[in-house]
Amino acid sequence: MPVSRLLILCWAALVTLSVCTVLLAHAGASLSIAILLVAVGKAWLIADGFMELRRAPRLWRRLMLSWALVLAMLVGVALVLSR
Amino acid sequence: MSMANPHLKFASQAVAKPYFVFALMLFLGQVLFGLIMGLQYVIGDFLFPVIPFNVARMVHTNLLIVWLLFGFMGAAYYLVPEEADRELHSPKLAIVLFWVFAAAGVLTILGYLLVPYAGLARLTHNELLPTMGREFLEQPTITKMGIVVVCLGFLYNIGMTLLKGRKTTVSMVMMTGLIGLAVFFLFSFYNPGNLARDKFYWWWVVHLWVEGVWELIMGSMLAFVLIKITGVDREVVEKWLYVIIAMALITGIIGTGHHFFWIGAPEVWLWVGSIFSAMEPLPFLAMVMFAFSMVKKRRRQHPNRAATLWAKGTTVTAFFGAGVWGFLHTLAPVNFYTHGTQLTAAHGHLAFYGAYAMIVMTLISYAMPRLRGLGEAGDERSQSLEIWGFWLMTLSMVAITLFLTAAGAVQVYLQRWQVEPLPFMGTVEHLQVLFWARLGAGLGFFAGLLCYLLSFRQRGRAALRAPAPVVPS
Amino acid sequence: MSTSAESAAAAPGHLPGDLAMWFFMLAELSVFALLILAFAVTQAIKPQMFSDSRLLLDTSTGLAMTLGLLTAGLFAALALEQVRHSRPRRGAALLLGALLAASVYVVLKLSEYRHLLASGLGLEHNTFFTLYWILTGFHFLHVLLGMVILGWLAERCRRGGFDADKRSGLESGVLYWHMVDLVWVVLFPLVYVLD
Numbered sequence: 001m002p003v004s005r006l007l008i009l010c011w012a013a014l015v016t017l018s019v020c021t022v023l024l025a026h027a028g029a030s031l032s033i034a035i036l037l038v039a040v041g042k043a044w045l046i047a048d049g050f051m052e053l054r055r056a057p058r059l060w061r062r063l064m065l066s067w068a069l070v071l072a073m074l075v076g077v078a079l080v081l082s083r
Numbered sequence: 084m085s086m087a088n089p090h091l092k093f094a095s096q097a098v099a100k101p102y103f104v105f106a107l108m109l110f111l112g113q114v115l116f117g118l119i120m121g122l123q124y125v126i127g128d129f130l131f132p133v134i135p136f137n138v139a140r141m142v143h144t145n146l147l148i149v150w151l152l153f154g155f156m157g158a159a160y161y162l163v164p165e166e167a168d169r170e171l172h173s174p175k176l177a178i179v180l181f182w183v184f185a186a187a188g189v190l191t192i193l194g195y196l197l198v199p200y201a202g203l204a205r206l207t208h209n210e211l212l213p214t215m216g217r218e219f220l221e222q223p224t225i226t227k228m229g230i231v232v233v234c235l236g237f238l239y240n241i242g243m244t245l246l247k248g249r250k251t252t253v254s255m256v257m258m259t260g261l262i263g264l265a266v267f268f269l270f271s272f273y274n275p276g277n278l279a280r281d282k283f284y285w286w287w288v289v290h291l292w293v294e295g296v297w298e299l300i301m302g303s304m305l306a307f308v309l310i311k312i313t314g315v316d317r318e319v320v321e322k323w324l325y326v327i328i329a330m331a332l333i334t335g336i337i338g339t340g341h342h343f344f345w346i347g348a349p350e351v352w353l354w355v356g357s358i359f360s361a362m363e364p365l366p367f368l369a370m371v372m373f374a375f376s377m378v379k380k381r382r383r384q385h386p387n388r389a390a391t392l393w394a395k396g397t398t399v400t401a402f403f404g405a406g407v408w409g410f411l412h413t414l415a416p417v418n419f420y421t422h423g424t425q426l427t428a429a430h431g432h433l434a435f436y437g438a439y440a441m442i443v444m445t446l447i448s449y450a451m452p453r454l455r456g457l458g459e460a461g462d463e464r465s466q467s468l469e470i471w472g473f474w475l476m477t478l479s480m481v482a483i484t485l486f487l488t489a490a491g492a493v494q495v496y497l498q499r500w501q502v503e504p505l506p507f508m509g510t511v512e513h514l515q516v517l518f519w520a521r522l523g524a525g526l527g528f529f530a531g532l533l534c535y536l537l538s539f540r541q542r543g544r545a546a547l548r549a550p551a552p553v554v555p556s
Numbered sequence: 557m558s559t560s561a562e563s564a565a566a567a568p569g570h571l572p573g574d575l576a577m578w579f580f581m582l583a584e585l586s587v588f589a590l591l592i593l594a595f596a597v598t599q600a601i602k603p604q605m606f607s608d609s610r611l612l613l614d615t616s617t618g619l620a621m622t623l624g625l626l627t628a629g630l631f632a633a634l635a636l637e638q639v640r641h642s643r644p645r646r647g648a649a650l651l652l653g654a655l656l657a658a659s660v661y662v663v664l665k666l667s668e669y670r671h672l673l674a675s676g677l678g679l680e681h682n683t684f685f686t687l688y689w690i691l692t693g694f695h696f697l698h699v700l701l702g703m704v705i706l707g708w709l710a711e712r713c714r715r716g717g718f719d720a721d722k723r724s725g726l727e728s729g730v731l732y733w734h735m736v737d738l739v740w741v742v743l744f745p746l747v748y749v750l751d
Binding site (some may be wrong): 003004007008010011013014015019021022024025032035036038039041042044046047049050051052055056057060063064067068072074075078079081082083 | 569570572573578584585589592593596597599600601603615616618619622623626627629630632633634637725731735738739741742744745746749750751
């Protein structure tokens with residue numbers, strides 16, 4: 001598949017996920033974890049798709065992917081603890 | 084200066100020498116006044132009324148600032164021609180400015196010592212443009228103006244050299260830092276009557292110097308020395324430099340917020356200051372990694388072992404002094420208890436020594452043998468004396484820092500944390516042992532400084548050494 | 557087509573852009589991580605204040621801003637792809653498109669800021685808004701810087717300053733924009749949505 005089409009697909013997925021975030025929010029407050037997972041998914045799409053980390057050295061890819069994951073986990077812990 | 088010095092790439096670099104020599108003389112003075120104060124901490128009326136504590140403190144801190152400025156200027160005069168690959172625009176101007184600055188500095192210090200401070204203010208007509216009376220910016224207005232004139236002439240001289248010559252990252256960063264230094268100093272002329280606003284802008288000089296533009300100067304001086312002593316490619320060094328500067332600027336500029344905590348500024352600064360200054364150790368950590376990885380990748384074994392040691396030492400000490408000891412009390416909830424205690428003094432000592440005193444000595448250590456026509460390095464004896472000086476000074480400063488940290492912790496507990504807190508003087512009674520220990524460490528530092536200065540005694544014994552073999556990395 | 561497209565892109569195991577840019581992004585991402593964590597922890601301490609204050613923000617504006625940023629990211633990535641295929645003019649046009657999409661975000665954000673200020677919900681209103689302003693304001697400044705970079709890249713691209721072999725500067729600039737996006741996709745749900 002040409003790279004340009006891949007990028008457009010990646011963008012479409014990002015848009016869909018963004019809309020999902022808002023829909024999930026309207027569906028109920030109990031879905032915080034799902035919203036965080038969607039955010040991680042979007043961050044990974046940007047990192048692997050737009051920033052081309054899927055082909056980059058493993059260390060840098062892991063660093064970028066874990067940035068969003070670890071952050072979302074910590075935020076999730078904070079939110080769960082506050083309940 | 085009439086005879087050509089074969090060890091200098093450009094003859095005009097020689098103007099750096101008087102700057103370095105005078106800087107070290109002032110450093111000696113600073114340490115002597117530090118010792119006087121260390122004694123006054125435990126024997127309150129020592130030298131009273133000739134040199135009261137507040138005057139000694141003023142001289143101690145002002146000498147620090149001025150000798151570092153001399154060091155930076157000397158460094159710029161040494162490294163900018165070499166980087167720009169041409170002679171300095173006007174060596175004569177550099178020498179004239181040296182004498183102007185030196186005379187102004189000496190007169191100001193004598194003014195502090197001989198005239199009561201209020202009298203000095205009257206004598207220099209402070210009432211026309213009142214700028215005196217603020218910590219570190221105690222200089223009479225006329226001296227401040229002199230500093231501005233010297234800085235302008237200096238920047239013009241360096242700037243013209245740069246404009247006409249090769250522009251490298253190292254020299255551009257140095258120039259940016261020096262311009263920033265001059266620009267932020269202008270805030271010392273702004274002295275609003277409202278104390279909260281005064282403090283607010285006062286930090287623009289004090290903080291944005293040491294945690295902003297001075298870091299650029301330090302970074303470029305370090306990069307210059309590392310390029311010279313390791314022979315590593317300029318490209319690699321420049322990349323590191325970019326990273327360090329970017330981090331220093333992001334964290335340093337907004338990190339000013341940690342000074343706006345309890346001075347009457349809005350509450351938002353508690354958040355901004357805490358969060359952004361939590362990142363301030365990063366540029367210093369990057370400098371440690373930079374120095375050590377460059378030395379490890381070195382392409383040649385430079386005969387100046389002392390300079391290499393200084394270059395590595397300055398990054399580590401700066402990381403602990405500025406980075407770690409700074410972070411110890413930049414979080415607002417911690418700072419609520421620790422601000423203005425001996426903990427601040429601990430941080431100030433290790434940070435200034437590690438980051439700025441040591442980087443100036445790194446450059447002096449590298450450049451002095453060449454400036455004096457001895458070659459790339461001093462002889463074996465003077466180098467080992469210098470290395471003794473390095474360890475004595477550094478370890479003594481670490482000891483001073485630890486004693487002050489302990490004093491700060493006790494002070495916070497007795498004066499701020501207890502349910503029934505002690506008053507300040509009551510607290511100080513309990514810190515006597517620590518202050519005696521600090522004085523002892525201060526003497527150690529003095530001994531180290533003497534070793535360092537004696538290492539310059541070598542005369543005419545040129546270092547004749549076969550070029551050392553290249554070490555495979 | 558497919559194989560040539562692959563070969564023109566970054567080779568496997570190769571890090572696009574300048575290494576210095578990656579370190580810089582790492583520093584930026586750490587600062588943002590701290591800010592985001594501070595926001596989350598404070599929310600955990602004061603959940604009621606945060607959910608009450610959040611009601612005063614408009615989620616659909618937030619969504620529109622997200623789409624603006626992501627679209628700008630797409631255009632920037634496509635521009636890089638065009639330059640890799642030695643079509644710098646098309647690349648320049650796409651970079652201008654990215655700039656346009658980014659300005660959608662700027663307009664929306666500014667009107668949101670104006671609206672909040674007009675309602676008296678400034679920096680000092682409560683802790684939620686203190687953190688809201690610090691976090692989104694800091695990000696906003698990054699968007700502005702990113703736009704300056706995009707504009708500069710577009711101009712240089714138009715003048716033929718980049719080509720298939722000489723594109724490290726372009727890659728670095730585009731990467732910076734993606735980082736701004738990356739921060740936003742975590743920031744948006746946290747500030748506007750999560751209760």
